[in-house]
Amino acid sequence: MPNPIAYLVLALWPVVTAVLLTRLPLDRAIILSLLLGYLFLPEPPAVFDLPAMPPFNKHNIPALSVFLICLWRFGLKGSILPESRIGRALLLTFVLSPVLTVLTNAEPVFYGQIGLPGLGPKDMVALVVQQFLLVLPYLLARRFLAEGGAQRELLVALAVSGLVYSLLMLIEIRLSPQLNLWIFGYYQHYFGQSVRFGGYRPVVFLYHGLWVAFFTLTAVTAAWALWRNDARQNGAKYLVAAIYLTVILVLAKSLGAMIFAVLLIPAVVFLSRLMQIRLAIVIGLLAISYPILKGADLVPQDRLLQQAAQIDPDRANSLEFRFENENILMERAYEKPVFGWGSWGRNHILDPTSGNILTVTDGRWIIVIGVYGWVGFLAEFGLLVLPLILLWRETRYAREEDVSPFIAPLSLLLAINVFDLLPNATLTPLTWLLAGALTGYAERSRARNRQSRQSHTALRWRSIM
Numbered sequence: 260m261p262n263p264i265a266y267l268v269l270a271l272w273p274v275v276t277a278v279l280l281t282r283l284p285l286d287r288a289i290i291l292s293l294l295l296g297y298l299f300l301p302e303p304p305a306v307f308d309l310p311a312m313p314p315f316n317k318h319n320i321p322a323l324s325v326f327l328i329c330l331w332r333f334g335l336k337g338s339i340l341p342e343s344r345i346g347r348a349l350l351l352t353f354v355l356s357p358v359l360t361v362l363t364n365a366e367p368v369f370y371g372q373i374g375l376p377g378l379g380p381k382d383m384v385a386l387v388v389q390q391f392l393l394v395l396p397y398l399l400a401r402r403f404l405a406e407g408g409a410q411r412e413l414l415v416a417l418a419v420s421g422l423v424y425s426l427l428m429l430i431e432i433r434l435s436p437q438l439n440l441w442i443f444g445y446y447q448h449y450f451g452q453s454v455r456f457g458g459y460r461p462v463v464f465l466y467h468g469l470w471v472a473f474f475t476l477t478a479v480t481a482a483w484a485l486w487r488n489d490a491r492q493n494g495a496k497y498l499v500a501a502i503y504l505t506v507i508l509v510l511a512k513s514l515g516a517m518i519f520a521v522l523l524i525p526a527v528v529f530l531s532r533l534m535q536i537r538l539a540i541v542i543g544l545l546a547i548s549y550p551i552l553k554g555a556d557l558v559p560q561d562r563l564l565q566q567a568a569q570i571d572p573d574r575a576n577s578l579e580f581r582f583e584n585e586n587i588l589m590e591r592a593y594e595k596p597v598f599g600w601g602s603w604g605r606n607h608i609l610d611p612t613s614g615n616i617l618t619v620t621d622g623r624w625i626i627v628i629g630v631y632g633w634v635g636f637l638a639e640f641g642l643l644v645l646p647l648i649l650l651w652r653e654t655r656y657a658r659e660e661d662v663s664p665f666i667a668p669l670s671l672l673l674a675i676n677v678f679d680l681l682p683n684a685t686l687t688p689l690t691w692l693l694a695g696a697l698t699g700y701a702e703r704s705r706a707r708n709r710q711s712r713q714s715h716t717a718l719r720w721r722s723i724m
Contacts, residue, residue, distance in 0.1 A: 261305040262444030269305060269320060272296055276324040280332075286409035289325055290416045293396055293688045296321030298424060298474070301439065302447040302466050311381045313389035318688055322395035329399070339398050342702045346645055353394060353638035357386035360598040360631055364605065371611020378601045386602060396688045397642065397695035404692070405699025410665040411489065413696060414481040418500060421478020424463065425507045428471065431461035432510055439464055455512040472513030473685050476520055477672055479504040484527045484668035514574065515682065519675050527668045532659055535667035540651045542674035543644040549681050550624045550636065554589065581682065584619045591618075592629045599632035606630050623680035643677050646670075646694050649701035666700055669693055 275295075279288040300317035307315040315323075340347045361383040368375045404413065427438060436453045439462065440446050448467050453460045460468035482504050486497035508520055526535055552558050560582050568575035591606060592599065600606040606629030607616045620626045627636045650670055654662050673693040679685050 260445055261301060265301040265305040265443040265445075266307075268300060269307065269315075269317065272300060272320050273324040273328075276321060277328055280325070280328050285329075286404055286406075287412050287416070289329075289399055289403055290409075290413055290692070292325050293321045293399075293692055294416055294420055297465075297688050298420060299464055301443040301464060304445070305443060311384055313385045313392065319392035319395070322399065322688060323392060325399055326395050329403070339402065341401065341645075341698055342705075343645075343649065346642070346649075346698065349638050349641045349645060350394065352634065353642055354387060354390045356598065356631055356634050356638060357390060357601075358383055360601045360635070361386065363595065363598050364601040368600075368605050370609040370614075373609050373611055373614040375603050375605050375609070378603075382602060394642070394691060396691035397698070400692045400695025401699040401702075402695075403699075404696040405703050410663060410669055410696055410700065413669065413692070414485055414489075414665055417478050417481035418485060418497075418504070421475060421482070421504050421507075422500060424471075424474070424478075425504065427463045428461040428475070428507060428511065431463060432459055435459045436462040436468070438462075458512065460512045468511070469513055469515070469683055470685055470687070472508065472511040472516035473676075473679060473683075474689075475504065475508045475511050476516045476523070476675075477689070479508050479520060480523045480527055480668060480672055483524050484665070487528055488664035488668075514571075515679070519679070523671055523675060526671055530667075532662045532664060532667040533654055533657070536647075536650050536654055536662070536670050539667075539670040539674035540647045542671075543647045543677050546674070546678040546681060547640045547644050550628065550640075553585065554633075580619075581621055585622070585625055587618055588620060588625050588629055592625075592632070595632060597632045598634055599628065599630045601630060621684065622682055623684040623686050626684060640677065640680075643673070643690065643694050646697035646701060647674060649705075650697060653701050653704040663700065666697065670697055673697060 276288075276292040279292050282288075283291070296317055300320070303314065303316050305316065309315065313319075340350060361378040361380075364378045367377045404410065431438060436446070436450070436459060443464075447465075448462065453462055453468050455468075461471050462468050463471055465471050465474065479501065482497055482501035486494055486501050489497065505520070505524070508516060526538055530538065549558070564575055564579055564582070567578050587608060588606065591608060594600075604616060606626075607620070608618045609615065610617055620629065624636060624640070627639050631639075647670055650666065673690070676685065676690050676693065
């Protein structure tokens, strides 16, 4: 169980946020509050569990702190909703659809002698608040991180924090994942999953070693992108940082993250800005199409398993286990396909005697479909992919120099994160931060393009007259 230090640092984080917002530029303070909170605060079960509220933890305390302080300092100037109608509809559906989830799940669920309660008004309030807290980084980033300077700050913060985190990772690679136990008094996952390839996979203060590897991937990509695009600093420093972080990524022992790196590093180094955005939209659309194809039974599972077995039998067995659980959970989800089963583990299959959960939800997509139904899935994944679509719309006829050099690698990072939500549940505050920053940039670009067209039309009219 978490020790008092774990709860103390969670309770003090609003104070840290206030200090950052007082002493640093607003964009940098927002980025650091969310990023450092995600990296260094303790994972659940270190939470503040208040009545009729969702648990307050490392994923929502930093964002809520930033939101309340910004609300106090700046007030409600302008809308917090996206400008596009589709974006507003997706956001409101994401936050409010749990109301219908609760209303359609008032009955208890029984597995033999084991019963799960029906959902009521308290669950309705808790789930709506939970969704709002989850999307807060998106709202903050859309409002305050929409300009190119803020996006550079985001890439720099990812690269530098990756360098800092690598020191802690090296400790755990050598000694085994122990930092969370030493400092906060508990180990946050199953230790056996940290043993890989004859060594240890670092976990540090995140949920799982896969989460650490994926964060390292974002830091690696950010460092390579800065080396290519940022002329204001010494390129040699970025190059050394990028190479070093690439080595750390290999030491993190995650095959998926290394495969993503093989795609992302050449893309940010060699592709043009416009080509990177186009590649990002392809990756994002592929990610959102997989659950739809899976629901229509159009995924060639046997062929994929055969190909995986030729590469690594262990990975093939892992993939087969995922497919089996996805199929069971999809059948369960089809019993309530529109708004899902809601909370309390009602989307799972339970042992009728012991009450133990028999199914495993690895991918974020199957979790969302089971809990909130296809409506919740389309709202969540639609919000994450929409920035890529908006960017493509605003840049498809643009010149290379008219696109921020930092927006293209950020779009790739968002796209690959959405893709990683298929095998894993790596939806973090950083995911929403990226989505919000890209949405804000796309909206500003649309406003500039509209103003430019109006000015051009006015000039043409004057010349005719």
